[in-house]
Amino acid sequence: MVNVAILGFGVVGSGVAEVLATNGSHIDKKVDDLIRLKYILDVRDFPDSPFADQVIHDFSIIENDPEVNIVVETIGGAKVALDFTHRALMAGKSVVTSNKELVAEHGCELLKLAQEKGVSYLFEASVGGGIPIIRPLNQCLAANEIEEICGILNGTTNYILTRMIRAGLSFEAALKEAQQNGYAEQDPTADIEGHDACRKICILASLAFGRHVYPRQVPTEGITGVTLADVAYADACGKKIKLLGRAIHREDGKVCAYVAPHLVDGEDPLAGVEDVFNAIAVKGNAIGDVMFYGRGAGKLPTASAVVADVIDAARHKDEKKRMFWSEGGDDVAVPPTDLESVWYVRVEGRLEEVKAAFPEAALLPRAGAPENEFAFLTPKAMTRSALDASLSRLSPCSVFRVLD
Amino acid sequence: MVNVAILGFGVVGSGVAEVLATNGSHIDKKVDDLIRLKYILDVRDFPDSPFADQVIHDFSIIENDPEVNIVVETIGGAKVALDFTHRALMAGKSVVTSNKELVAEHGCELLKLAQEKGVSYLFEASVGGGIPIIRPLNQCLAANEIEEICGILNGTTNYILTRMIRAGLSFEAALKEAQQNGYAEQDPTADIEGHDACRKICILASLAFGRHVYPRQVPTEGITGVTLADVAYADACGKKIKLLGRAIHREDGKVCAYVAPHLVDGEDPLAGVEDVFNAIAVKGNAIGDVMFYGRGAGKLPTASAVVADVIDAARHKDEKKRMFWSEGGDDVAVPPTDLESVWYVRVEGRLEEVKAAFPEAALLPRAGAPENEFAFLTPKAMTRSALDASLSRLSPCSVFRVLD
Numbered sequence: 001m002v003n004v005a006i007l008g009f010g011v012v013g014s015g016v017a018e019v020l021a022t023n024g025s026h027i028d029k030k031v032d033d034l035i036r037l038k039y040i041l042d043v044r045d046f047p048d049s050p051f052a053d054q055v056i057h058d059f060s061i062i063e064n065d066p067e068v069n070i071v072v073e074t075i076g077g078a079k080v081a082l083d084f085t086h087r088a089l090m091a092g093k094s095v096v097t098s099n100k101e102l103v104a105e106h107g108c109e110l111l112k113l114a115q116e117k118g119v120s121y122l123f124e125a126s127v128g129g130g131i132p133i134i135r136p137l138n139q140c141l142a143a144n145e146i147e148e149i150c151g152i153l154n155g156t157t158n159y160i161l162t163r164m165i166r167a168g169l170s171f172e173a174a175l176k177e178a179q180q181n182g183y184a185e186q187d188p189t190a191d192i193e194g195h196d197a198c199r200k201i202c203i204l205a206s207l208a209f210g211r212h213v214y215p216r217q218v219p220t221e222g223i224t225g226v227t228l229a230d231v232a233y234a235d236a237c238g239k240k241i242k243l244l245g246r247a248i249h250r251e252d253g254k255v256c257a258y259v260a261p262h263l264v265d266g267e268d269p270l271a272g273v274e275d276v277f278n279a280i281a282v283k284g285n286a287i288g289d290v291m292f293y294g295r296g297a298g299k300l301p302t303a304s305a306v307v308a309d310v311i312d313a314a315r316h317k318d319e320k321k322r323m324f325w326s327e328g329g330d331d332v333a334v335p336p337t338d339l340e341s342v343w344y345v346r347v348e349g350r351l352e353e354v355k356a357a358f359p360e361a362a363l364l365p366r367a368g369a370p371e372n373e374f375a376f377l378t379p380k381a382m383t384r385s386a387l388d389a390s391l392s393r394l395s396p397c398s399v400f401r402v403l404d
Numbered sequence: 405m406v407n408v409a410i411l412g413f414g415v416v417g418s419g420v421a422e423v424l425a426t427n428g429s430h431i432d433k434k435v436d437d438l439i440r441l442k443y444i445l446d447v448r449d450f451p452d453s454p455f456a457d458q459v460i461h462d463f464s465i466i467e468n469d470p471e472v473n474i475v476v477e478t479i480g481g482a483k484v485a486l487d488f489t490h491r492a493l494m495a496g497k498s499v500v501t502s503n504k505e506l507v508a509e510h511g512c513e514l515l516k517l518a519q520e521k522g523v524s525y526l527f528e529a530s531v532g533g534g535i536p537i538i539r540p541l542n543q544c545l546a547a548n549e550i551e552e553i554c555g556i557l558n559g560t561t562n563y564i565l566t567r568m569i570r571a572g573l574s575f576e577a578a579l580k581e582a583q584q585n586g587y588a589e590q591d592p593t594a595d596i597e598g599h600d601a602c603r604k605i606c607i608l609a610s611l612a613f614g615r616h617v618y619p620r621q622v623p624t625e626g627i628t629g630v631t632l633a634d635v636a637y638a639d640a641c642g643k644k645i646k647l648l649g650r651a652i653h654r655e656d657g658k659v660c661a662y663v664a665p666h667l668v669d670g671e672d673p674l675a676g677v678e679d680v681f682n683a684i685a686v687k688g689n690a691i692g693d694v695m696f697y698g699r700g701a702g703k704l705p706t707a708s709a710v711v712a713d714v715i716d717a718a719r720h721k722d723e724k725k726r727m728f729w730s731e732g733g734d735d736v737a738v739p740p741t742d743l744e745s746v747w748y749v750r751v752e753g754r755l756e757e758v759k760a761a762f763p764e765a766a767l768l769p770r771a772g773a774p775e776n777e778f779a780f781l782t783p784k785a786m787t788r789s790a791l792d793a794s795l796s797r798l799s800p801c802s803v804f805r806v807l808d
Binding site: 131142269288304306311 | 419430431434528534544546673676689695697698711712715
């Protein structure tokens with residue numbers, strides 16, 4: 001018998017209870033043991049829930065119950081969740097989480113603690129919702145030196161961009177629609193400003209490259225600056241605007257990580273990733289390019305990733321998992337200062353000024369564009385500072401990298 | 405120290421040696437042990453190879469060397485490979501393979517033997533080359549009841565179809581080009597007739613649904629019947645022709661599995677999978693749709709999947725892996741007789757006959773089509789036998805399912 005406690009009975013937590021109940025016999029067979037949901041910790045009561053009897057309000061009951069083997073943390077944030085995770089691991093219980101903020105900020109120390117205690121700390125659901133990515137990166141691609149990770153890591157912003165591209169909605173209208181459909185929070189800041197994608201690329205980079213990359217080390221730009229004009233100009237050159245999190249293993253061993261909107265070529269598999277779907281492309285030195293695609297959020301997809309980790313922890317009750325990375329530091333992650341890209345630029349100004357600054361750039365067409373608006377791709381790859389030098393006499397409205 | 409022996413020093417076998425050498429320190433760190441390539445078994449000598457000293461010709465040396473922990477079988481086929489795999493497992497060695505034929509025909513018995521002997525039989529590289537799919541299916545999607553697997557499982561045929569679609573080459577010309585580029589064998593039968601894809605869908609179906617599905621139970625149609633006319637008609641309705649392996653978990657518990665060309669909607673992520681790339685879409689009852697994408701063949705991608713399994717086997721030296729399925733039988737797999745689809749039909753005949761048989765079908769346009777050629781999609785989904793009844797007075801040239 002494997003006893004599970006769920007911390008936080010919100011969307012993901014209740015999804016976990018549901019998946020455990022619905023697919024119970026299938027899961028028990030996978031584990032070759034019985035998995036029982038013993039406790040659900042929440043501040044609220046849920047008298048009408050089929051799980052009402054399991055609901056408790058005092059974490060110390062879970063902490064002190066030697067029967068509890070696995071704690072599922074779906075509280076979110078890095079305060080209470082950190083305290084409870086720490087205490088659960090200290091008490092010798094494996095912890096499974098979907099909490100990207102906690103892993104991105106404290107993954108290294110929590111993995112170390114789990115290893116010391118001979119238990120697991122697993123977080124497949126923290127990146128890409130239900131898409132298998134953490135385990136494939138750690139196990140299936142283990143024979144590879146990872147060279148780059150590049151992904152559409154946030155479903156909300158991808159939905160908004162898709163609606164801008166396909167339905168011609170403005171950013172504001174698309175955001176409102178996303179909120180109405182339950183794809184965006186009432187306070188959408190973490191999504192639209194790129195913080196959520198930032199946390200996820202931090203987790204992927206830490207795992208792939210072996211040292212902790214912290215969100216504060218990763219320059220992050222969201223999609224609030226993307227306009228319908230940019231969408232139209234991108235279309236004119238066969239590209240789509242996507243918010244990407246990227247982590248590149250540089251030759252000097254450092255990790256160049258950042259989050260920003262990019263123009264992605266229409267032929268690139270990432271360009272075809274629409275609505276709330278996520279996709280993560282990984283380049284390894286032996287495998288070349290692989291991509292993982294699926295629903296990046298949602299109750300059941302995310303819960304299914306959590307439960308896969310529960311199954312894994314249950315199967316390996318007596319074995320610590322070899323997933324870890326070392327501590328971070330100022331020498332680990334660098335901003336994309338030296339990263340050369342072709343750039344998409346939209347400016348307001350006079351044609352002569354544009355021609356003087358970029359004599360070889362072909363201007364992109366857009367129906368109904370104001371006379372003083374010009375957009376183009378730079379004729380060659382350059383750093384941001386070199387671009388800014390060329391732009392010094394112009395008024396740039398939008399500046400996005402073009403993905404190679 | 406973990407000692408490895410490679411059986412068969414062909415493309416994949418030499419790739420495994422190369423990946424172990426190139427990424428050696430990275431791999432040793434992953435395993436927390438030293439992995440050493442001790443033997444390479446082949447009938448040939450390789451005096452100029454950096455691995456010349458490891459080459460031997462007598463399998464019993466490997467079989468009787470207690471130092472050898474892991475045997476990598478890259479011989480292919482189901483004869484010698486079966487004998488050596490059997491003997492290696494009997495001798496208490498884990499076996500890692502890229503041999504889809506062997507797994508598709510004998511996976512069940514070999515997994516059982518490995519379990520009895522407390523060792524692993526791993527075959528991530530047998531499907532999708534370097535794409536992680538076996539382990540994600542077994543572990544990451546473990547919380548799901550799998551409902552359907554649908555994939556582009558053969559890179560050679562996908563390359564040929566891509567060249568027909570994009571460059572307008574005939575099937576014969578595209579096949580010749582694939583052979584010149586090393587993407588197709590001189591005897592391309594196993595690829596173009598669908599046998600390779602058939603073996604792979606058998607492996608995926610067995611793993612996902614828990615009972616062995618044998619190639620002989622899976623109706624298989626290759627791409628030799630696909631013409632440029634079909635490609636053009638598909639394009640006229642926004643679709644692309646792809647060779648798909650499908651396995652559907654029916655409500656009665658049986659598995660409907662088959663391989664055939666399909667028309668895939670241009671918006672479907674599978675439609676964007678081009679050249680030698682493979683992609684495998686999996687539908688689970690909690691996760692919804694996920695897709696795995698990458699190079700389905702090639703020396704280093706496939707070798708990297710083999711080495712990932714070697715790492716896995718090395719990490720779990722004393723633990724048997726929980727990957728298995730039960731024996732097959734006549735009651736396990738069924739042909740797609742009852743599976744209703746919309747169909748693409750190309751016929752030669754008279755317009756009145758077509759109109760009489762399918763009064764509601766809209767004819768698809770094609771520039772330069774002969775006057776007596778007509779192509780259309782059936783207005784509704786129907787079984788093949790219902791379709792054949794309607795087609796009885798016509799002379800169908802091409803009949804392909806349209807993927808939902």
